[in-house]
Amino acid sequence: MTISIRKKLAGVAVVAGVALALTGCGQAPEAPNTGDDNAAAPEASDFLPCIVSDMGGFDDKSFNQLSFEGAEKAADEIGVPLKPVESNAETDYGPNMDSLVAENCNAIVAVGFALSEATVDSALANAEIDYIIVDDAADNDFDGETDAPNIKPLLYNTAEAAFLAGYLSAGFSEAGKVGTFGGMEFPTVTIFMDGFKQGVDHYNEVNGKSVQVFGWDGSSGSFTGGFEANQDAKNTAVNILDQGVDVLMPVGGPVYQSALQAIKELDRDVALIGVDADLFETDPNTQDFVLTSVLKQMDVSTYEAVMSSANGSFDATPYVGTLENGGVGIADLHNFADKVDAAxxxxxxxxxxxxxxxxxxxxxxxxx
Known part of the structure; x- marks a missing residue:
């Protein structure tokens, strides 16, 4: 399979409609079963799994945290410690990767597309190590091929799940106005926004409605310029909320926290859509606000990839999570279950x- 992660997003046309994957475990990336077979992993002294975060850190309640939890689960089953390293700046990526190589790691999980270049450089220099990169195809020369044979990309077609969230949001909105914004304009961010808009557009087509989407028109939109919960993120949320939207989907790890702040300061009801993880579960502060979350089962796919490395069955073929294999979906409605029309x-x-x-x-x- 060949995928280039930074190629320009395709158009936003939808042939017909979309479907709901309420929660579900991801289909394993070429790895052993998650049952008793995994108990036969190598002895602790023979294998060291490692993981390096991007700038969000492992407590971001989003994709860094989910990937860490998957790697940690694998380490626990193998009976070894997990070696984690957090990045605080872009300049940390290369040195952090080098430090894990120096630790004699057997498998290194790199979390996020920002680590693509550092991961490729390290993998090309260390053919004996298995590399797993989350949310990137490691195709920095844009030729449609992973740039090193010992890197396994874990990718997620979240547009499918976000389409469902968009359709749901359009039907739930009383104002007929919904919004979304991102951290930075990367394909792994805009894929959520694009699917969300397609879902709203499909709702309008099927139901003869005209629900508006603010913050993303399919090719350009609102971005905070980073992935931090800060004033820039809050200002971006406020600008969209000022348009009268009553459902908002922030995309970019911790930026949802700034959006939540902005929502709490309003004198009207606004529902929040989470991304990556089920915000209702990972952040109790959202429980009165989160309608649903667009899920990427990164914990499952990371776990399976690390286990395959530990058991000697590592396969660098890219994994793509979809609605069909359960790698993406949308979360339970939780506190909003009785607020959403059954039809x-x-x-x-x-x-x-x-x-x-x-x-x-x-x-x-x-x-x-």
């Missing part, structure tokens, strides 16, 4: 099989 949920649930069957096509950069 709307039936429509959202019916869309899942349409996407899986190909009746509805959701466009994303992963199509390239």
């Amino acid at each position: 709307l949920m039936s429509e959202v649930e019916a869309l899942q099989q349409d996407i899986i069957d190909g009746t509805i096509v959701v466009k994303s950069y992963l199509d390239n």
